[in-house]
Amino acid sequence: MPVIAIASPKGGAGKSTTAVILATELAHAGAQVTLLDCDPNQSVSLWAGRAPLPPRLACISNVSESEIVRTIRKHDGDGKIVIVDLEGVASRLVSRAISQADLVLTPMRATTLDATIGVRALELVAEEEEALGRPIRHAVVFTMTRAIRSKQHSAIEASLGGQGVDVIEPPLMERAAFSALFEFGGDLRSIPAQGRMDGAIENAQAFAQQVFARLTEASR
Ligand SMILES: Nc1ncnc2c1ncn2[C@@H]1O[C@H](COP(=O)(O)OP(=O)(O)OP(=O)(O)O)[C@@H](O)[C@H]1O
Ligand SMILES: [Mg+2]
Numbered sequence: 001m002p003v004i005a006i007a008s009p010k011g012g013a014g015k016s017t018t019a020v021i022l023a024t025e026l027a028h029a030g031a032q033v034t035l036l037d038c039d040p041n042q043s044v045s046l047w048a049g050r051a052p053l054p055p056r057l058a059c060i061s062n063v064s065e066s067e068i069v070r071t072i073r074k075h076d077g078d079g080k081i082v083i084v085d086l087e088g089v090a091s092r093l094v095s096r097a098i099s100q101a102d103l104v105l106t107p108m109r110a111t112t113l114d115a116t117i118g119v120r121a122l123e124l125v126a127e128e129e130e131a132l133g134r135p136i137r138h139a140v141v142f143t144m145t146r147a148i149r150s151k152q153h154s155a156i157e158a159s160l161g162g163q164g165v166d167v168i169e170p171p172l173m174e175r176a177a178f179s180a181l182f183e184f185g186g187d188l189r190s191i192p193a194q195g196r197m198d199g200a201i202e203n204a205q206a207f208a209q210q211v212f213a214r215l216t217e218a219s220r
Contacts, residue, residue, distance in 0.1 A: 014143030025208035050185025
């Protein structure tokens with residue numbers, strides 16, 4: 001069953017936030033989800049320690065380079081979804097996680113600098129595709145997007161689209177509720193209200209559905 005690796009060498013791109021939103025929304029929708037924390041900074045493990053985990057969600061901390069492939073395979077059972085949160089670097093651990101993935105998601109802020117560095121994640125995917133001799137589905141998700149899209153955002157989106165990169169719509173908007181997940185633990189339905197929670201839940205749900213749709217389609 002599906003393995004989703006969240007990868008970008010750009011620090012602070014929104015990887016751990018994307019991993020937690022995706023894991024909690026897919027679990028809420030009924031999937032059994034295992035979240036693997038492969039980042040020595042342990043953002044996801046800190047989140048998991050703050051509140052009881054939502055139903056159907058398990059979190060495994062401290063997954064190292066030597067254990068990553070085995071751990072993914074162990075949890076990649078029938079009907080389960082494995083989500084791998086990675087450090088903001090290009091490393092052997094990241095490449096190994098990518099090699100096991102059915103979908104690689106690259107969160108990216110829509111600024112020129114972030115996009116330039118973020119695109120290197122797509123190069124890592126291309127290297128693994130070459131090594132394995134098969135395509136690995138990948139997609140970019142814009143993160144921390146403002147309600148009014150900047151010209152820079154539209155230009156970066158058009159440029160990625162022109163290169164045949166799959167860009168997930170909707171992006172993850174910049175929302176207090178998304179950063180508050182790490183303050184309180186749990187999911188968007190359990191944390192104290194931060195602004196308009198319906199909007200945050202709607203955004204998270206629509207994003208998770210789009211990711212799920214890509215898992216069920218044939219890989220490109
Ligand atoms: N959509 C969002 N809305 C509001 N804040 C966000 C959003 N996405 C990320 N953030 C905030 O931006 C910061 C960086 O996000 P996050 O930790 O998810 O990035 P990361 O790519 O995992 O970073 P690292 O490379 O250090 O692992 C955090 O403070 C997080 O709360
Ligand atoms: Mg992180």
